[in-house]
Amino acid sequence: MADFEWVSPSAWMLTKAFWRFEDANALWVLIGSVLLGMSASVVGSFAVLKRNALIGDALAHSALPGVMMAFILFETQSPLVVLFGAMSSSLLGLFLMDWLPKNTKIKPDAALAITLSFFFALGLMALSYIQGLNVEGKSGLDKILFGQAAAMLPEDLMVLSAVAMGVLLLITLLFQKWRLITFNRQYARSIGIWVKAYDVLLALLMVLVVVIGLQIVGVVLMAAVLLVPVSAARFWHPQLAVILWVAAIIGGLSGLISANISYIAPATPTGPWMVLVLAGFFIFSFIFAPYQGWLVRRIRQASQRSPLHE
Amino acid sequence: MSVSPLRVENLAMRYHTQPVLEGVSFDIPAGSSVAILGPNGAGKSTLLKGIMGLAPLMQGKVSVFGGALTDQRLKVAYVPQRDESDWDFPIQVMDVVLMGRHGHLKFWQRPSSVDRALAKQALQKLDMLPYQNRQISQLSGGQQQRVFLARALVQQADLYLMDEPFAGVDMMTEKAIVGLFEILKQQQKTIVCVHHDLNTVAEYFDWVILINHGLIASGPVETTLTPEIIAKTYGGRIPLGLKLGTQRKGNGRF
Numbered sequence: 001m002a003d004f005e006w007v008s009p010s011a012w013m014l015t016k017a018f019w020r021f022e023d024a025n026a027l028w029v030l031i032g033s034v035l036l037g038m039s040a041s042v043v044g045s046f047a048v049l050k051r052n053a054l055i056g057d058a059l060a061h062s063a064l065p066g067v068m069m070a071f072i073l074f075e076t077q078s079p080l081v082v083l084f085g086a087m088s089s090s091l092l093g094l095f096l097m098d099w100l101p102k103n104t105k106i107k108p109d110a111a112l113a114i115t116l117s118f119f120f121a122l123g124l125m126a127l128s129y130i131q132g133l134n135v136e137g138k139s140g141l142d143k144i145l146f147g148q149a150a151a152m153l154p155e156d157l158m159v160l161s162a163v164a165m166g167v168l169l170l171i172t173l174l175f176q177k178w179r180l181i182t183f184n185r186q187y188a189r190s191i192g193i194w195v196k197a198y199d200v201l202l203a204l205l206m207v208l209v210v211v212i213g214l215q216i217v218g219v220v221l222m223a224a225v226l227l228v229p230v231s232a233a234r235f236w237h238p239q240l241a242v243i244l245w246v247a248a249i250i251g252g253l254s255g256l257i258s259a260n261i262s263y264i265a266p267a268t269p270t271g272p273w274m275v276l277v278l279a280g281f282f283i284f285s286f287i288f289a290p291y292q293g294w295l296v297r298r299i300r301q302a303s304q305r306s307p308l309h310e
Numbered sequence: 311m312s313v314s315p316l317r318v319e320n321l322a323m324r325y326h327t328q329p330v331l332e333g334v335s336f337d338i339p340a341g342s343s344v345a346i347l348g349p350n351g352a353g354k355s356t357l358l359k360g361i362m363g364l365a366p367l368m369q370g371k372v373s374v375f376g377g378a379l380t381d382q383r384l385k386v387a388y389v390p391q392r393d394e395s396d397w398d399f400p401i402q403v404m405d406v407v408l409m410g411r412h413g414h415l416k417f418w419q420r421p422s423s424v425d426r427a428l429a430k431q432a433l434q435k436l437d438m439l440p441y442q443n444r445q446i447s448q449l450s451g452g453q454q455q456r457v458f459l460a461r462a463l464v465q466q467a468d469l470y471l472m473d474e475p476f477a478g479v480d481m482m483t484e485k486a487i488v489g490l491f492e493i494l495k496q497q498q499k500t501i502v503c504v505h506h507d508l509n510t511v512a513e514y515f516d517w518v519i520l521i522n523h524g525l526i527a528s529g530p531v532e533t534t535l536t537p538e539i540i541a542k543t544y545g546g547r548i549p550l551g552l553k554l555g556t557q558r559k560g561n562g563r564f
Binding site: 185239243 | 359401402405418
């Protein structure tokens with residue numbers, strides 16, 4: 001205990017309670033957060049490599065009005081209703097981002113920004129409308145903006161975990177296809193790979209991951225969980241398979257730490273904590289990672305230079 | 311008589327609304343090495359993409375070995391232009407070459423040791439074996455091109471379509487590509503290349519297809535690559551860098 005005097009006693013007690021899983025929910029929150037972190041990092045990696053990094057941000061913001069509409073229609077926050085609402089409006093956003101550049105002079109980046117802000121504004125309007133309503137079960141809806149892991153219920157987390165595991169499994173199975181397509185699209189088509197189908201499938205996985213992540217990370221900061229792990233992982237290793245593993249570990253550990261923090265400090269939202277933890281991993285990787293970290297590059301430069309001075 | 315490895319009939323293509331190719335028809339003999347020539351923007355790469363089904367045809371028909379490409383994709387290997395790929399992608403040379411085996415694998419299969427052995431052989435033929443574990447981002451332009459050719463080689467196709475394989479490569483690579491052509495010709499394979507250097511045509515190829523939005527000529531190098539047809543293809547302007555009569559290392563055929 002003496003070693004931990006810098007943590008307030010109550011925080012330490014709560015952490016101990018969390019790790020003993022005295023609260024049955026805690027185990028579920030932990031599993032859910034880790035699986036979400038892992039699946040989001042892996043799906044996000046492909047988006048980053050396709051130079052389509054911000055699509056997750058737009059999809060997350062697009063989910064908001066769907067969640068609110070679903071609540072207005074069904075007056076419940078049961079996980080499948082939330083999932084359904086979020087998915088339908090996220091998919092609508094995805095469609096809009098694809099349709100606009102193809103049928104108008106609007107460029108893809110502008111289409112993304114337009115979709116993101118329209119849907120988010122609509123969602124916020126619906127949220128304030130719901131808060132003015134006199135219905136039961138509306139408390140906690142606003143948590144979806146910045147996430148609140150500890151407030152999630154086991155049934156939410158079971159759905160989340162199942163989806164996350166499905167996503168991880170599919171990526172593992174189809175890794176070679178997506179690697180080929182992402183590296184060399186025309187070649188993939190030339191050998192008869194149905195590139196369009198894999199594009200759509202990856203976009204759907206992205207929607208799923210974003211949607212299940214809403215209650216843990218929140219709409220506003222969801223993109224960071226998709227993008228930061230792979231960006232940090234590229235400092236560690238040159239090969240995609242290893243990069244995906246490192247990204248998954250970073251994402252999973254961030255989920256784990258954030259779930260813990262969410263228990264210690266239930267008043268603060270989880271999303272910002274998660275991003276701060278990810279930022280820590282990123283800075284650590286940037287400096288100390290063995291492949292392209294700052295330290296290693298400095299050492300390499302120095303050792304290359306030295307023979308000239310001899 | 312053997313079936314033509316590639317026959318194009320009355321092909322027309324557009325880029326957005328702009329017509330790029332119109333009324334292109336030709337037929338090439340089996341086992342030949344063919345250069346597609348023409349000025350910039352004449353539709354050379356577009357033609358190759360149309361043949362491979364990578365860009366839509368407005369009109370016309372393409373047959374490979376007497377049938378549709380979609381029924382025999384493995385028989386045709388495509389080498390895309392080098393700058394259409396992401397060379398910062400985190401992948402090693404070996405893994406890129408193994409992509410060429412993809413079509414031979416079942417949906418759930420991963421490359422086997424046999425596939426790896428084939429990939430090594432292909433890299434050997436292009437003098438790239440020492441680079442098998444390199445990151446592609448560390449390669450020079452010529453080395454990148456040789457990796458792409460090795461990938462096409464392990465596909466074990468009968469027809470090879472290459473988009474500007476000689477563009478911007480070093481002498482080493484140029485030699486390696488020519489060596490590869492010889493190996494492929496010995497095996498009776500057919501090569502079709504988009505090419506830009508008129509000085510080397512007669513040396514590397516035995517058949518030429520000249521296009522400028524439409525077909526100008528198609529035939530054996532000796533009879534087809536005449537000053538008149540070159541002038542007609544390039545609109546009367548002699549293309550930059552062509553030194554008539556003072557070929558770099560040609561055999562002075564034109």
